[in-house]
Amino acid sequence: MRFTRPFFPLIGFMLAAWIILFLVTDMFLIPALRVAHGADSLARKQLAAISALVLAIILTCLLAILMLVLRPGRFFLPRKAEPKVRTKYVDAWAEAGQVGGHSNPSQQPPALVLMMLSMAHLNVGVADASAATVAAPGNPSASSTV
Numbered sequence: 144m145r146f147t148r149p150f151f152p153l154i155g156f157m158l159a160a161w162i163i164l165f166l167v168t169d170m171f172l173i174p175a176l177r178v179a180h181g182a183d184s185l186a187r188k189q190l191a192a193i194s195a196l197v198l199a200i201i202l203t204c205l206l207a208i209l210m211l212v213l214r215p216g217r218f219f220l221p222r223k224a225e226p227k228v229r230t231k232y233v234d235a236w237a238e239a240g241q242v243g244g245h246s247n248p249s250q251q252p253p254a255l256v257l258m259m260l261s262m263a264h265l266n267v268g269v270a271d272a273s274a275a276t277v278a279a280p281g282n283p284s285a286s287s288t289v
Contacts, residue, residue: 156212160205167201 175190182190 152212156208159208163201163205167197171197 172194175194179187179190
């Protein structure tokens with residue numbers, strides 16, 4: 144069983160409940176019992192009614208707080224899980240092959256030409272992109288103007 148919430152709220156509730164019950168008993172119920180020994184029947188009935196009312200209010204409040212702490216609705220009304228999204232992985236080798244825009248590897252220009260064109264595009268070391276043509280091994284029409 145996996146616990147998703149810490150027990151600190153429950154421990155805090157238990158401590159607060161014991162403190163409240165101790166204070167009510169010490170400040171109200173024990174003095175009411177002492178007074179009830181010397182009281183007539185009408186005063187005893189009034190003390191019994193007030194004591195029952197105080198006890199009912201305290202127990203109702205403690206039960207409501209317990210419901211807030213334990214959240215029993217999570218067992219009966221669980222949240223709907225979001226649908227799982229499948230991760231789309233990109234094939235890096237296929238993407239790298241499409242950088243030059245050629246589908247056939249024999250039609251791709253040499254790597255040096257691509258490097259020079261990218262340098263010309265970034266204005267790094269080459270002033271004009273048209274001046275960055277390099278003679279390819281299989282292309283005699285290109286002249287070396289670098």
